[in-house]
Amino acid sequence: MTLTVVVADDNPVVRAGLTSLLEGRSDIRVVAEAPDGGTALAETERHRPDLVLLDVRMPNVDGLTALPQLARLAPVLMLTYSGEGDVVQEALRLGAGGYLVHGEFTADELVTAVHDVRAGRAHFTPTAANALVGVVRATAHGGMGPSLWGPMEFPRTTSQVQRNVGQFGLSGREAEVMDLIASGLSNRQIADTCFISEKTVKNHINRIFAKLHSTTRSEAIAAWLGTRPLS
Numbered sequence: 001m002t003l004t005v006v007v008a009d010d011n012p013v014v015r016a017g018l019t020s021l022l023e024g025r026s027d028i029r030v031v032a033e034a035p036d037g038g039t040a041l042a043e044t045e046r047h048r049p050d051l052v053l054l055d056v057r058m059p060n061v062d063g064l065t066a067l068p069q070l071a072r073l074a075p076v077l078m079l080t081y082s083g084e085g086d087v088v089q090e091a092l093r094l095g096a097g098g099y100l101v102h103g104e105f106t107a108d109e110l111v112t113a114v115h116d117v118r119a120g121r122a123h124f125t126p127t128a129a130n131a132l133v134g135v136v137r138a139t140a141h142g143g144m145g146p147s148l149w150g151p152m153e154f155p156r157t158t159s160q161v162q163r164n165v166g167q168f169g170l171s172g173r174e175a176e177v178m179d180l181i182a183s184g185l186s187n188r189q190i191a192d193t194c195f196i197s198e199k200t201v202k203n204h205i206n207r208i209f210a211k212l213h214s215t216t217r218s219e220a221i222a223a224w225l226g227t228r229p230l231s
Contacts, residue, residue: 003118004031006047008040008063009055009079018053018079021107028114035059037066044073051075051118056082056091064090071095077117079110083127083184092132099128103186104217126221127184168211168223177204178212182221 005022007030009015019030032043037054038061044052052074056063063078064087070076075097083101091099097117100110104125113123124132170178173194180190187205191198214220 001027003028003051003114004047004049005029005114006032006034006040006043006049006052006074008034008037008052008058008066010035010058011055014055018110021110022114025111028111037061037063037070041066041069041073044070049074051077051114053077053079053114054096056080056087064094067091067094067096071097075117075120077113077123078128081184081186081189083131085131088128088131098123100125101127101184103189104184125184126218127182130182130221170208170211174204174208174211177201178208178220178224181205181208181217182224 005028007015007018007022009018012035015033015035019033022028022030031047031049034040034043036058040052040054040063041061052070054063054067054070054076056078057080063080067076071094076095078091078096078099079102080100081102088099097120098113100113100123104127105113116123176194177190180193185193187198187201191201194201209215209220212220212223214223
C-alpha cells in the first residue's frame with residue numbers, strides 16, 4: 001500500500017529535497033507541495049493524503065494557524081527549524097501527531113516518523129522530546145513550573161554550564177557547540193552562529209561525542225542535559 005503525503009514548506013529547496021527523499025521510497029508518494037498553510041489546506045482537501053508534513057513559519061498562513069483544520073483531514077507531522085518549547089507544545093495542542101526539528105534526524109528516521117505518525121504513534125526528535133520532558137518535570141514538582149500548554153523556556157545557568165564543562169572535560173567552544181546542538185541547531189546553523197566553518201563544527205562534534213561517550217546527537221543531548229546515566 002502506497003502512503004500519500006503533502007509537503008508544506010516555504011523554502012522550495014527544502015520542499016524539493018523532501019519530495020525527492022520520500023519519493024525515493026517505493027511505498028511513499030508525494031501528491032502535492034505547498035509554500036504556505038493556506039495552500040497546504042487546499043491541497044489536503046483536494047488529495048486527502050495519508051499524512052501532511054508541515055513547517056511552522058511560512059508566509060500568508062503559517063503552519064500553526066493551518067494546523068487545526070489540517071489535523072481534521074489527515075495526520076500532521078511537523079517538520080521545521082523551530083524547536084522552541086512553546087511552539088512544540090502549541091503544535092501538539094493543535095493536533096500535530098509528531099514533531100521533527102531539522103538537523104536531528106536521518107533520511108531513514110524521517111521515513112520511520114512518517115509511518116509512525118500515520119499509524120497513530122507519536123514521533124519526536126530530541127529538541128521536541130526535551131521540551132515535553134521539561135513540561136512533565138515542571139508539572140511533577142508541585143506545578144511550580146509552566147503549565148502543560150503554556151509558554152516555556154529552558155534557561156541554562158552559568159553554574160549548570162560550568163558543571164557540565166567540568167564533568168565532561170569540554171573546552172569553552174565545545175560547550176558552546178554542545179548547547180547549540182541541544183537547542184536543535186543543525187551543523188550549518190551552528191557554523192553560522194559561531195562564525196566558523198561547517199568542517200570545524202564537525203570536528204568539534206567528533207570531539208564532543210568522544211568526551212560524552214555518545215555516537216548520536218540524541219545520546220549526546222541526553223548526557224548533556226543529565227537525562228542519561230553516564231557509562
